[in-house]
Amino acid sequence: MFGEKKLRQIADKALNFSTAEETEVLLFVGSNSLTRFANNQIHQNVAWHDLGISIRVVNDKRIGVASINTFDDMSLKKLVNKAIELAKLQKPDKHFVSLPKPKKIPKVKNEVYEAKEEELAKNVYLVIKKAKSNHLTASGAYANDTSEIAVANSHGVWAYHAGSSCNLSTIILGRSSSGFAADVARNVKDIDAEKVAMIAIKKTLDSAQPEDIEPGEYEVILEPQAVSEMLAFFQWYGPNARIYHEQASCLSEKMGKRVFGKNITIIDDPFHPEIFPMPFDYEGQPKKTMAIVEKGILKNIAYDSYYAKRYKTKNTGHALPAPNTMGPIPLHLYIKPGNKTRKEMIKSVKRGLLVTRLWYVRVLNPKTLNVTGMTRDATFLIENGKIVKPVKNLRFNQSIPEALNNVVSIENKLMRLASFEGELVNLMPTLHIKKWQFSSGTLF
């Protein structure tokens, strides 16, 4: 940990070295450890520390960005000069107005926990022990990341945040099946390794000896992990100002119009107590809670300073690090919960599939947000409201907007989910979707 004071000194130094009209400094310090296990043993145990500084300079609408992973004076001077040199050779960007001005950043507690190797290894061993006692094989990873992010610019922007995450995920393998479970928290003590192990073990045991099933259109119950894997693509390709204005988004030209079913409300909430808070974006602009879709109506999309100025609207605080060719992205999504329990949702299905996870989801067409992918780690057939048997995995080809227009019911609680690593966390409920298109099967 460098701490806010030290990072501010480094940022000020870099800003003072710059002779450009406008300068932005993005600082990152990270300390990470990861214990990975497979075949019921720890096979990879690693730790690494890194830091980085990225300088964006602007001269006469010409922008240059340079980055390096050292903070000494000579390197900082060189880095600033490199960015200036790049900007000099740039062509002016006629749409660029200026780097953002300072705005009040909401207060968020910096919560940092650095786990010891022994703590990670001990919990991993617990998962392995549980798997072994059920004659199963455990694999997975337990990661602990701590990070400090700071942004400064020559207009007086200063923003600093420190956080950490502990993320345990496991796939338990049986002879003919597998099951997944994960948990994420700020602190190791808030992760219940035994619970994670038991959820995955139950899925593995329940999905043993899966049977073939004909592909086709099915009603589906998507568990939160599957919903999150589906929504990730909406997150990147949907409410993104760049893609929206390029006419390439499934939401393009639909502001204020109905895009999903009336029961769908999607919120980006960087301050939600269950999602790791992040008070500002990578330009040091404040984040805020924002409804993207409210009762099926498109209400807002994500902007950074560039796209907000270009399209004469408000910056929503969704910038990624420069240079950003992806566009602004909302990173703290949740779907508003409904009023059913998962049991009730399953009970209401006449014939359908319970899908616990999706895998290798890829976009076929960004405009219609048609995606393909596979089911993974336990899929079940539901008949007359009951789970009757495990089935082999299936490939799907499905439009996400169509799926979100066919949501029958939403679970009454949300589950906190992490990406495989890092701090990207969202909250998802189970969804009951009327129609889901499966196009082929596989051999397991």
Added chain:
Amino acid sequence: MRMLKLAEQILSKVPKVEYADVRIVEQSTEDIATKDGIVEALHSGQSLGYNVRVLHKEVWGFAASNDFSNKGIDATIKKAMEIANSSAKYKTTNVTLDSQKPITVSYKTPIKEDPFKVPLEEKLDLLLKADKAQKVSPKVVITQSSYQANREKKYFVSTLGSKIEQEIVWTGAGIEASAVSGAEFQNRSYPNSFRGQNQTRGFELVRELELEKHGGRVAKEAVDLLTADLCPSGEFDLILDSNQLALQIHESCGHAVELDRVLGYEASYAGTSFLTPEKLFTFQYGSPIVNLTADATIPGGLGTFGYDDEGVPAKRTYLVKKGIFQDYITSRETSVELQKINPKYKKKSNGTVRASSWSRLPMIRMTNINLEPGGEEGTGKAWTLDELIADTKYGIFMSTNRSWSIDDKRYNFQFGTEIGWEIRNGKLGRMLKNPTYQGITPQFWNSCDAICGRREWTVWGTPNCGKGQPSQVMYTGHGASPSRFRKVKVGVVQW
């Protein structure tokens, strides 16, 4: 030389262990991206750091840092030892490495023109001209060009006595036009989608690509696709262009033969593989003309290097010979493990272990995984694409990847391409939009009945191969020429 000495100094501080190695890595990158005539990204990056890997009490410990002070080095070594000690408490098996000879050597990617020395103005000019050339119709709503150059200097020393200095340079560029009409959105890229062509070559590659010359054609095809007919659905003969076949090889062969994945070490993330050890030397992976190799020695291949990150020399290995599954891509540790499982296997590591940066643990990665061209030993006739089309009564020719997905054992795959053409009575006919095809890996490769010759064989670069936890993005290559597959399920998705 100074860095190699520093690596030796770090290694000399490591307490006595079964084995240890130190890697110092210095990476430089340059990225330029244009969009609609504007330079959207102009970035120069540098990263320098080192790692210490120890085999202690027969388990691994690994720590990495960018702090080269004495205190920083001591702390990194201490961390690596602590990690090994904490893992050792819970170990159930012992890590054993194959035997290797110590090597003292230096290797440098042979390039004609250093991409970092070409004036930036010239690169910007080239890319902006290529961007502008795509403005052929108001329906072309996005025009893009991109360029990337990477230099990786690696200094490796080990307690075996190896001292290896390497400098790998790779360069890439490409263009992409997008056209929109109502709900219809179509892309065309050249020479390939997702960052163009990438090779371990210098700026000469970028010049050879002649991006500006292809800008107009690519954009016109994107516009034409807006009104093209949908790819029909059914079981048809399929000819894949080499740029699409490269990704097919990557997903359905390259990942499937990673021995760490096969042994379960990737189960928690990317999955396992259907190519289990008992299938070695007997399994009919493909038709008798299918010969797949892992070859890190091909000039210009994106997966070409001198020595892997365990100090093992780059090699050429047959993975599939005359259709029969022969080998995996392996490491010093997994090759020993495989010998225990399948005693018929007698080989040491075939040198495929790489890490994406100084902060990452080296792991098995694809090198250049290739479908050997037609007209060579056991690969059938050396077809030309024209002959192949003329020999096809009805089929679809597909080019340039648009989407890809495969299950976690590498059986069921689905690919979409940017463009397709119908083949009728040996002639290329109407353009087809949204082409897709689907299959099961061994069935698909067993349906391969014709492979074009070396003249049409290209080593395509895949610079974005993800694997591992923490995630690592690696640059890999795939040699391929257009090839035909009989009765493939085509047009599985209609939108």
